[in-house]
Amino acid sequence: MANGIDRRELIKIGVGAVVSTGVAGAVEAHKFFTDAEYTAVDELTEMMIPTDDHSPGAKAAKVVDYIDRVLGEAFEPEERNDFRAGLKPYVEATPEQREAMLKKASVLKPANRSMEAKFFRLLKEHTIKGYYTSSIGIHDDLQYKGNVYQTGEYAGFLPS
Amino acid sequence: MPTDTHEPNLNPDLTKTYDAIVVGSGAAGGMAAHVLTSHGMQVLLLEAGKKLNIEKELKSMQWPYDHPRRGDMPPDSHALSLNEYNIRPLPYAKGSRYKHVYSYVQGWSGSDYSKNIVVDEKDNPYTGEKYAWVRARLLGGKTAIWGRLALRLSDYDFKAASRDGYGEDWPISYSDIEQYYDRVDNYLGISGMKEGLPQLPDSLFQRPNRFTSAEMMFRESLKSMGRVITPYRAGVTTDGLKHNRYRSKCFGRGACGRRSGGCDIHAAFDSPTGLIYPAMDTGNLTLRTNATVYQVDVDKNTGRASGVSFIDTETGKTYQAKGKAVVLGASTLESARLMLLSKSSQHPGGIGNSSGHVGHNFCEHIMGPGVTGLVKDQIGKAPTLDDGKPGGFYLPRFRNLKEKNKNFLRGYGFEGGAGSRMFPSHAFETPGYGKDFKKQVRDYSGAFIEMGGFGELLPRYDNYVDIDPNVKDRWGVPVLRMHIKFGENEKNMAKDMAEQAKEMFEHAGIQIIGVDENLLTPGWSIHELGTARMGNDPRKSVLNQFQQSHDVPNLLVVDGSSHVSASCQNPTWTIMALAWRSCDHLAEAMKKGEV
Secondary structure (H helix, E strand, O other): OHHHOOHHHHHHHHHHHHHOOOOOOOOOOOOOOOHHHHHHHHHHHHHHOOOOOOOOOOOOOOHHHHHHHHHHHOOOHHHHHHHHHHHHHHHOOOHHHHHHHHHHHHOOOOOOOOHHHHHHHHHHHHHHHHHHOOHHHHHHHOOOOOOOOOOOOOOOEOOO | OHHHHOOOOOOOOOOOEEOEEEEOOOHHHHHHHHHHHHOOOOEEEEOOOEOOOHHHHHOOOOOHHHOOOOOOOOOOEEEOOHHHHHHOOOOOOOOOOOOEEEOHHHHOOOHHHOOOOEOOOOOOOOEEOOOOOOOEOEOOHHHHOOOOEOOOOOHHHHOHHHHHOOOOOOOOOHHHHHHHHHHHHHHHOOEOOOOOEOOEOOOOOEOOOOEOHHHHHHHHHHHHHOOOOEEOOEOEOOOOOOOOOOOOOOOOOOHHHHOOOOOOOOOEOOHHHHHHHHHHHOOOEEEEOOEEEEEEEEOOOOOOEEEEEEEEOOOOOEEEEEEOOEEEOOOHHHHHHHHHHOOOOOOOOOOOOOOOOOOOOOEOEEEEEEEEEEOHHHOOOOOOOOOOOOOOEEEOOOOOOOOOOOOOOOOEEEEEEEOOOOOOHHHHHOOOOHHHHHHHHHHHOOOEEEEEEEEEOOOOOOOEEEEEEEEEOOOOOEEEEEEOOOOHHHHHHHHHHHHHHHHHHHHOOOEEEEEEOOOOOOOOOOOOEOOOOEOOOOOOOOEOOOOEEOOOOOEEEOOHHHOOOOOOOOOHHHHHHHHHHHHHHHHHHHHOOOO
């Protein structure tokens, strides 16, 4: 492309990038989770990063699909096993129980080696990664302005 | 597309004697190819890696959600961690169950875009003491993903030994190289702002990158300390280059800073579009890729370089190429490896190594100490475009200029930045979960500022590399063995770096979130230098001031191995200015029949 980019083309690229909706909604079988696990993780990620009056949350961003894929592909079987083991009590719990369990786990110290603490950290890390790399996380929640061709005045301030 | 005409020639004419053979196609080799072909010389450029379709690799504008793994490498690929570098025995990838093992840079975001650019540690082992060696084998070498900070050195560096009594002066002064820095600036493009600092000479700048409001505040605050942050001096053409049709001006997209580097419109300098394609357009350059040079060949009668032997990395076949001169630009450690491997009856310790200094006097930049802070009045502000530029700020050296520090010699600078990024990595450290968590991540996303130091590692004869007698790489070439350790000067400097970083943030009213005090593994800065240093005394140096071997006049080494000391300023621009000067000198000398 080099010097062959014209201005109109650039504006088109810029605008197109911002309004792009990203993740397609095709329904496919889970790569790793059982249906019950999938439903539980979908709810748990939403509890982690919920919809609020500012932006949709993890459920709308399909974070569960991201986690399902990551675990399904994971090279180390421990990654799958640890997650599944930690998830088990949540699968069987009611929404109120889940909330209470998450709350309890969230205040455990980073050095805590229990399954509860470990699962909370795993769930949180995966949800953060999945949500803030999604279209909803980047555009709707953070309202990130970059990754565009700047064709007019460049953003920022010129020091003197 | 013009780039389609720049395919390598996998079957070049090896019956003829080229005017020069250049080994390596990064900043050094690319510059050598450019300068020598511009003098009308017939040049054969040998690159160990492939020519990649780099635009297809980098996909600079791709969003994380457009990628199946949000930019991450396939799960069977692994990036070495700091812990592994410090604890695992070398070679690091030996016995790993992963299909591919890469250096730490593949642990950064967007690693899928650079996985074909950096080497697989399984194919390219090294041994000895802990060392993080980042290598890129492809046309252009590490310039495909370099960090872009393009700084000049000054006489504080070239004459450092005269100033503080440690080590050796360079055989040149700033006045010898200034016009070559100018040429590099004009030919390749550099972005920055004049500051008039003696320790960091100004370049011939194109449009400077802009600051975020927190960076503006920090610059203002530093004035009362007599210090400065300047917009990232990037080896990026921000205004475009009329003489180069392969490179676009920078549109501030920011992908180079979000990932390991790389620019698919080539606003950031890379050797192929900046140097090699224009050199090919002269008709004087033959490019052979997949060609790993394993020996500099020697004329048995004269002891001079007669050419090189190389192995085709795909077929394993070996070839000889003949040249009137041989110019090494394989990188600091690879050029040293190649010289040490090139043993002959005339050069029993390796070619150009009568001094015994090849592989020694290793120097680089220490890294690790730094600070992260929170700019309180940025919390909850409406988001702005903060990362649409090739870098944040550079804070030049302020130690051992006028005053003499009692704890260490030389100095350090900082690279840093402030403002919002595409990925809010502070989310991992934000406590709790739920609505409050989500709001805090959002409110704080533009409020962080951070900087990390780059300090001068003093060159020492005892910091060296040699050839491992037992271990070979995938192609059967003996590998390097590292003997590199930090000493008291580095430890004392690191302590000061952390303290000063903290003090400057506190002075600016920035809330300190974290201070890093520990040094990272040697090699981390990817600024390795010094293993074939220049000097006037052939007993204590490998090359003269024109990067010409004292022993073998038709052998040049034009990469970072020639540097006498590391300075604390990033080396790429100096590598290219020196290579330009030396290749001008070689071309003139050959015309006069002196070489």
